[in-house]
Amino acid sequence: MLTNPVLEAMKKRKSIRSYTSEQPSDEVLNAIAAAGQQAPFAAQLGSLLLKRDVKKNPFKAPWLFTVCIDLHRMETIMKARGWSRKMSDLGALILGVQDAAYVAENMVIAAESLGLGSCYLGATPMYAKTIIDDYGLPPKVFPLVQLTMGYPAEAAAVRPRYPMGFTLFEDRYPQFTTEEIARAMRVMDDGYLAQDYYRSHNAMIPLADGSEETFTYGDYSWTEHISRKLGQWGEDPSGLMNALRACGFFLDEPGTGEAA
């Protein structure tokens, strides 16, 4: 397999949930933020909030970034040019999620290359109202995902991934065979079990319907865990829809940009 420092950084990255108290330098901050900013964009719709308050950080990391989809800044510029936004919130959201995610991922890999660790916090949109208050967000800024960052205080293992043939499909999307599915599940489950991941994180998700638990940490692994997440959580889209609305994003309406 080919290798170089970039591929190495990507291969080595894993989520870090324990950090040293060392405050990384402003030079490191600038390098990581600049790497994020240099990500490809449709319309530079990503912006970054930073909080350096270990006490308010979920993993006591020195940095907490909140990566936002920022239509407010875009509309400010459009206004200065005599334009108002017509593009729908849904259209701008789909572009904006990508702009913001590319910024975030560049930062994660840049951090890895500088010896820092990071962890994405996927539940961020559910805390939109708190984040609006904390940072004084204007309308049309949606907090997509948070990122803890700092120097790692744990030696986490790289987590397994599906086999390549279960991810990269040439010319046609395949009809998965029973054996291919079983093999992909085995790779994931055996991989996490070998690392004793769920036991060491005490991360088994309880059965919500009250039925008896049939798994132990000896056999509870990734495919069961992810099935319990997607099979039990977030059934009602109104929580997320309300979070979007609280940030001024109305997905089923035409563009709602401020008048110029």
Added chain:
Amino acid sequence: MLTNPVLEAMKKRKSIRSYTSEQPSDEVLNAIAAAGQQAPFAAQLGSLLLKRDVKKNPFKAPWLFTVCIDLHRMETIMKARGWSRKMSDLGALILGVQDAAYVAENMVIAAESLGLGSCYLGATPMYAKTIIDDYGLPPKVFPLVQLTMGYPAEAAAVRPRYPMGFTLFEDRYPQFTTEEIARAMRVMDDGYLAQDYYRSHNAMIPLADGSEETFTYGDYSWTEHISRKLGQWGEDPSGLMNALRACGFFLDEPGTGEAA
């Protein structure tokens, strides 16, 4: 400013729209796809379609990737475990866009590190129906963004970005001053003008309301261009909503996963 090969690759990357006819090796393909697959995930919801057909590639690049949000594969695994998805399509979409975007961005930077260039094609969702047919996509797979890739046949310049103070906000989202807005606009506009970008790409967007053009390629630049995009395009969200529905994503409904 700190530097290393990872930061350098991110700093040097720019969209490439002209490619040599050289077919990159399968070793290079595997390295780039593996780098993408190694991206952080919420639920491994990103999957990759590949077409190696220069004639069907918008920039005659040797590779066209279509990066998808793949709930079908996830549900296949859940079914094998006796689960069906409850999480709403909106919730899964917000997680899935991130999973898919992190894969894509890792691939872009990995490609850069191996001497390849790439370009995101942001209009991909509007071609959902064609892509479903071309690749035989099952329901619950949404083509988010395409990526052309190959060895560059042009020496494109790195495009400008907002000043850092217009992107990274510590503790509070700022109230932009008129001068800050003007400066950010100047950085972007002067930067693209210095590269003669819009003239050399013949990329001026016409005024849709039929009013007289007041710009020339001597002063038409990024802030006017992006204003015309967001100020004229995509007002009706139903095109995108229909593309999502064609792929089996219903944003305003509770989870619609197949029954186990």
